[in-house]
Amino acid sequence: MNSVWIIAKRELGSFFDSLVAYIMLIAFLGFSGFFTWLFGSDIFYVKEASLQVFFGVAFWTLFFFIPAITMRQIAEERKTGTIEMLLTKSINYRQLVLGKWLACFLLVVIALAFTLPYYITVASIGDIDHGATISGYLGLLLMSAVYISIGIFASSLSSNQIVSFLLALLIGIFFHFLFGILAGSTSGWLSEVFDTLSLTNHFESISRGVLDSKDLIYFISITLFGIFMSEYMISKKK
Amino acid sequence: MDISINQLTKSYGFQKAVDDISFQVKTGEILGFLGPNGAGKTTTMKMITGYLDIEEGDIIIDGQSIQKRDMKENIGYLPEHNPLYHDMPVVNYLAFCAKLQKVPNHLVDSRIKKMVQLCGLDVEKHKKIGELSKGYRQRVGLAQAMIHDPEILILDEPTTGLDPNQIVEIRDLIRQMGKEKTVILSTHILPEVEATCDRILIINNGKIVADGTADTLRKQAQGQQVLQVKVEAPSPQAVYEKLQSLPSINTVDIINLDTGRFEIQSRPESVSNQHIFQMCVSEGWVLMEMIPFETKLEDIFRELTMN
Structure with a gap:
């Protein structure tokens, strides 16, 4: 566990050193703030004291931003050869992957923490549903957990960051909406399988405030699957 | 810690990079690994460090197979191309390596101080690694390999990129370390092997072609x-x-x-x-x-x- 934290701390430090963190935070807050407060069907247009609008926007912004922070995780270690240095220290594949995952996850947590003023603002101007808001945040965190895990897996496939980024998006698109579309255009058990696989469905039910163990199991199992696959790829391709 | 390599084999595709080699290294011995490019030196070293999986044969360290017990904590490794995090300051990088190698927290600072002094990094210690010259990076590489005071040192071409003065310093350092530890180093520079190593192992096409001190090799050859x-x-x-x-x-x-x-x-x-x-x-x-x-x-x- 200690090694996981050492890796995560270094990685988080390098996000902030390399400006990746600042760019990601500013862009995320800029986008989500703009669409939540100023433009389109924003909070004032919806006329409801709820953060549903923000969750909808963040659902998409995170989808694009997470591959941008995960793409370098393993790919760059491969390219510069530092992976050899890391793996000859007394850590195993799992600790390495978990450390990387934790660093990305913490960056997303920091980004979401900066949106807490949205919550406070809306709560002060209207009667907000606290339960739904908390589970909305939970939904975003779970969704991020899944995409980070997929992103790190994509990063472990290649030593080229752009390839990793595109791969992560490609896999992500399936979970984000292609499975949903496929579920609609098929029928019977096949439709149910696609329906279960679609991340959007699970996210929507959580962000509406319904905490179902089925959804939790879905998010956690895909996250773990991604982590195992990354471990496997790192051990295979050296 | 003694290292014993038994019938080690590793192939890349059809080509055997390491072909059934066996040798022993004892504590207090410095083994020089010689061979032309692509002979299998680096592959062998990578297997000893546990980075590459063993295909056939076994590596026994301190009486135990490394396939059964993780020995990485006891090994200090300087990889061939000396990969480092260029965005990290020297001291932070050494701290990172020390912690990963399970150096107790209260000893980390004193170990870093010792390594900085030993490898002559005092002036450069707060610079980012990316700003250092090749010779200084090589010193950082050596420092990170020795930070946890390992029993075994595996050094893949430790003196590349160093100037003649530094080479002498590093050789002295290695010889000093070699008194109590087990050291395996590879190099292309032949006088270096004579100057530092107790024993020489020459490998070619994945096979050992000579094993002995410089003197015995001479006698054999002529x-x-x-x-x-x-x-x-x-x-x-x-x-x-x-x-x-x-x-x-x-x-x-x-x-x-x-x-x-x-x-x-x-x-x-x-x-x-x-x-x-x-x-x-x-x-x-x-x-x-x-x-x-x-x-x-x-x-x-x-x-x-x-x-």
């Missing part, structure tokens, strides 16, 4: 003794003829007849120093020089690896 002598005598021609008649001498080559310089090759298994001396005494000649000619390690290396 059975006959070669001497260069200079004899002051009234008639150099007489010296030449007399030398040829000595029973222990195989051939005499004239280097310069006027100054009386000859190159002498003894017969196999015999030594001719005494005979030459006695000959000069009995003839009343003056023996000005007698230089034993050593086969250069370069020649042995070339002979063993060119085919």
Whole structure:
């Protein structure tokens, strides 16, 4: 566990050193703030004291931003050869992957923490549903957990960051909406399988405030699957 | 900790990078790993460090197979291309490595201080690694390999990129470390092996072609003794003829007849120093020089690896 934290701390430090963190935070807050407060069907247009609008926007912004922070995780270690240095220290594949995952996850947590003023603002101007808001945040965190895990897996496939980024998006698109579309255009058990696989469905039910163990199991199992696959790829391709 | 390598094999595709090699290294021994590019040195080292999986055979460290027990904590490794995080300051990087290698928290600072001093990084310690010259990066690489005071040091070309002064320093350092630890180092620089290593292992095409000290390798490579002598005598021609008649001498080559310089090759298994001396005494000649000619390690290396 200690090694996981050492890796995560270094990685988080390098996000902030390399400006990746600042760019990601500013862009995320800029986008989500703009669409939540100023433009389109924003909070004032919806006329409801709820953060549903923000969750909808963040659902998409995170989808694009997470591959941008995960793409370098393993790919760059491969390219510069530092992976050899890391793996000859007394850590195993799992600790390495978990450390990387934790660093990305913490960056997303920091980004979401900066949106807490949205919550406070809306709560002060209207009667907000606290339960739904908390589970909305939970939904975003779970969704991020899944995409980070997929992103790190994509990063472990290649030593080229752009390839990793595109791969992560490609896999992500399936979970984000292609499975949903496929579920609609098929029928019977096949439709149910696609329906279960679609991340959007699970996210929507959580962000509406319904905490179902089925959804939790879905998010956690895909996250773990991604982590195992990354471990496997790192051990295979050296 | 002793290392024992037993019938180790590793192939990339159809090509065998390491082909059934076996050797032992004992504590307090510095083993020099020699071989042309692509001979399998780095592959072997990577397997000892646990980075590459073992395909066939086994590596036993301290009586235990590394496939069963993780020995990474006891190994310090300097990889060939010395990969480092260029965006990290030297001290932070060393702290990161120390913690990963499970150096207790209260010792981390003192270990870093020691390494900074040992590897001469004092002036550069707060700079980012990316800003350092190649020689200093190499020092950082060495520092991170030794930060946790490992029992075993695996150094893949430790002196590349260093200037002559640094090379001497690093060699001294390695020799000093080698007294209590087990050190395996690979290099292309042949004088380096002679200067630092107790034992030399030459591998070619994945196979061990020579194993021993520099002296035993020389003897193996060349059975006959070669001497260069200079004899002051009234008639150099007489010296030449007399030398040829000595029973222990195989051939005499004239280097310069006027100054009386000859190159002498003894017969196999015999030594001719005494005979030459006695000959000069009995003839009343003056023996000005007698230089034993050593086969250069370069020649042995070339002979063993060119085919």
